[in-house]
Amino acid sequence: MKINLTGVMETMLITLDVRARDYHSDNSILKDKKSAEMVEKIDYDFSKLKNAMTNYYGILSRAKVMDGEIRKFIKKYPTCHIVSIGSGLDTRFDRLDNGQIHWYDLDYPDVIAIRKQFFEENNRITFIAKSATDPSWVKEIKTNGEKLLIISEGVIMYFKPEEVKSFLNLLTDHFEQFELHLDCTPKSVVKKAHMNKAVKKTNAQYFFGITNGKEITELNPKLKQIGYINFTDEFKKWLPGFKKLLIPIIYLFNNRLAMFTYNKER
Numbered sequence: 001m002k003i004n005l006t007g008v009m010e011t012m013l014i015t016l017d018v019r020a021r022d023y024h025s026d027n028s029i030l031k032d033k034k035s036a037e038m039v040e041k042i043d044y045d046f047s048k049l050k051n052a053m054t055n056y057y058g059i060l061s062r063a064k065v066m067d068g069e070i071r072k073f074i075k076k077y078p079t080c081h082i083v084s085i086g087s088g089l090d091t092r093f094d095r096l097d098n099g100q101i102h103w104y105d106l107d108y109p110d111v112i113a114i115r116k117q118f119f120e121e122n123n124r125i126t127f128i129a130k131s132a133t134d135p136s137w138v139k140e141i142k143t144n145g146e147k148l149l150i151i152s153e154g155v156i157m158y159f160k161p162e163e164v165k166s167f168l169n170l171l172t173d174h175f176e177q178f179e180l181h182l183d184c185t186p187k188s189v190v191k192k193a194h195m196n197k198a199v200k201k202t203n204a205q206y207f208f209g210i211t212n213g214k215e216i217t218e219l220n221p222k223l224k225q226i227g228y229i230n231f232t233d234e235f236k237k238w239l240p241g242f243k244k245l246l247i248p249i250i251y252l253f254n255n256r257l258a259m260f261t262y263n264k265e266r
Helices: 012-023 033-041 053-076 092-096 109-115 135-140 161-174 214-219 241-253
Strands: 081-085 102-107 125-129 148-152 177-186 224-230 256-263
Touching: 012 033, 012 053, 053 081, 053 092, 053 148, 053 177, 053 224, 053 241, 053 256, 102 109, 109 125, 125 135, 135 161, 161 214, 214 224, 214 256
Parallel strands: 081 102, 081 148, 102 125, 148 177
Antiparallel strands: 177 256, 224 256
16 A cells, blocks of 8 residues: 655654564564565655664664553553553554453544554544644544553653643543653653654654653643653663663663653542
């Protein structure tokens, strides 16, 4: 199928391409067969998205770490509800499903239309064709009293600070309780998306970054930070040979996961 996307929406193909290439590698990290199958069916010049080795392993390490943290939540709350913000063509549900969780994929209408070509909704999977900045999407989340986890990978960095604040306020204004996992870029790369060769090809731009997560609680003090992970801690396991010497530098410029909790009763 032919895909014509631009800007932020096109960036979903960067992570898809990396997961697909990883599947065909000798030492696959994610073993994501579904992503490889999608790439074979999509009519798009993926060669233009080929990125540096550090970005390749960075994307895989980010996915692996986030998968691990979500698995912990699912193990603790087997019947939880999970909202994936800006899900794109992500295959996370396939990787993590325990047969009981309820999953919501939220993204732009054009993206959800493409997603429907490869995935189907059912009684545990719901597609929401709206932007994360559209305040009406929260009304479509029906947890029926079950625990709620909201995750965002490769999205928040494209929001302007005021949009991040509105997004966070929307969550705490609407939901009684939730846990929030945000993949964020460091402040040092804000307005420097051109440093990422693949992102540069999409003309997308980074507008928001963090140091250790305090920027999030400053935007919304109702949130309580419960965790912070620099993805380099996982990344360094996969970087080959002498390139491990780059770890101190990568640590400064790599994405990081900031985790928060909210309970209206606190």
